[in-house]
Amino acid sequence: SLINLKKLSDAGVLIATGTDAGNIGTLHASSYLGELQTMKLSGMSNWQILQASTINGAKVVGKETEFGSITAGKKANLVLLDANPVDSLENITRINRVINRGVVFLPDSIVQETPVQLVQRQLNAYNARNIEAFLDTYADDVELYDFPDKLIAKGKDSMRVNYAGMFNDLPDLHCEILNRIVQGNTIIDRERVRVRGKFLEAVAVYKVENGKIKKVWFIE
Incomplete structure (x- = not known):
């Protein structure tokens, strides 16, 4: 339970993050971010969660002398962020540079984002409740509809008003x-959303144009 997770962490028991990503319904990246949010709900501090995601994981596999912290002589595999994740776990998604084996990469240069990757990125930002990262995936003139043709929002400014409040007010918000x-360029997701301890299911249809989400239809 969440209570026991906090007790174990406070008692010094080694806690490491890790999901079963790759299994049906457990997606890479988003499942990890969701786990961090769940750990946060247990009462663990941001620093404890970051340790669980770095040095603790290395200790679990007996590789703490090779990686897991920034230390002279260890492997130079890390990410540089635009903001401090100790202040907010949402900042984990604000990646500025990726360093792999000492070579520095810009995130956009690593892979060319496909429509499905774009939609997944907006889901990751949604689950992290990171409004800037979330809106970055949408076109400036994005249109949101209740299926089939009832316009419910148009443009990023309208989305910001609706989603920023939701991200701030719903700490357990999570979409699976x-x-x-x-x-x-069309992605159809059947989603289960947790809101205040309850679960809702719906279908979202995303239309991607020119590297951004242009239209979304919601089907309840």
Whole structure:
């Protein structure tokens, strides 16, 4: 339980993050970010959670002398962020540079983002409740509809008003993908959303144009 997780962490028991990503319904990246938020709900501090994601994981596999912290002689595999994750776990998604084996990369240079990756990135930002990262995935003139054609929001400014308040007011907000269909630039997600301890299911249809989410239809 969450209470026991906090007790174990405070007692000095080695806690490391890790998901079963790759299994059906457990997605890479978003499942990890979701785990961090759950650990936060247990009462663990941001620093404890960051330790669980770095040096503790290295200790679990007996590799703490090779990686897990920034120390002379260890492998230079790390990410540089634009903001301090100790202040807010949401800052983990604000990646400025990636360093792999001592070589520095810009995030956009590593892979060319596909429509499904773009939609996944907005989901990751949603689960991290990071409004800037979330809105970055949308076109400036994005349109949101209740299926089939009821316009409920248009433009990033409108989205910011709606989603910023939701991100601030709902600390347990989390979306899980139950099923995903990809048809070219159209992504259809069957989603289960946790809100104040309750679960809601819906379908979201994302239309991607020019590297941004242009339209979204919600089907309840």
